[in-house]
Amino acid sequence: MPPAKSLLLICAFALTVTVSAGAADPRLIASLGKLDPQTRLEQVCDLAAVNHIGTNGKLPRPDRAKSNVITPPRHHGDTIEGSGGAFRSGGKWYAFSFKCRTSPDHLNVLSFTYRIGAMIPKSKWPEYGLWD
Template sequence: MMSNARAPFCLSTLLLAVAVLSFPSSAYSLDAKVISQLKKLNEADQLEQRCDIEGMEQLHADKVISYTFSRPIRAPIHLLASGAVFRRKGDWYRLSYDCTTSRDHLRIEAFRYAEGARIPRKDWPSLYLYP
């Protein structure tokens, strides 16, 4: 049974997400502005955001959320997000990913993922997903 575990709200995480999503969809790579925003976050948020950015790049998605169906499992440079989701072309899909970064969380060392089923629109409100 899956739970709808939510990570605590963090203003700095929200600001980074807004900064990243303000770029054109093909520009998720780490430029100086994104690096500067990442460095302002605590280490756990740096890891999660860097892995989510990598997921957006590889999946051609405009959003990745690591914690929709379950809390990610974290280590200092590793994130296992088996209950993640991503949005592409207006639809949400289940996602599982395994991500390892460099110690500074700026470089991806390994990223593996498995795309899951499309999430029915009727389920979006209960999962806090949006169009």
């Protein structure tokens, strides 16, 4: 596996683990700092999705979110918007649209809004790169 992809997977795992911890680990910040700014923006906003979507009380707290599943998000400086994200909650994947604005270093989320879409049928998971 290429080193950049390995680092990305480690960051995605670390982001998921730190959700319950509530505070960013300095090692996580250092790892995120090694990513290119656009990837860092997406990773930080994916974490925001996990944190925010779980608070609406309609679904179990998500354990994973990806901003670029169905369609790629649009990057505008420190903001990313998308209508093709997906999150996993209770073993099922759901579509979501969102807008996420971060600090200039793309390490802190300043605002995050979202709208939950339909459940994604399991038959579509391979097409979108989703998993159990």
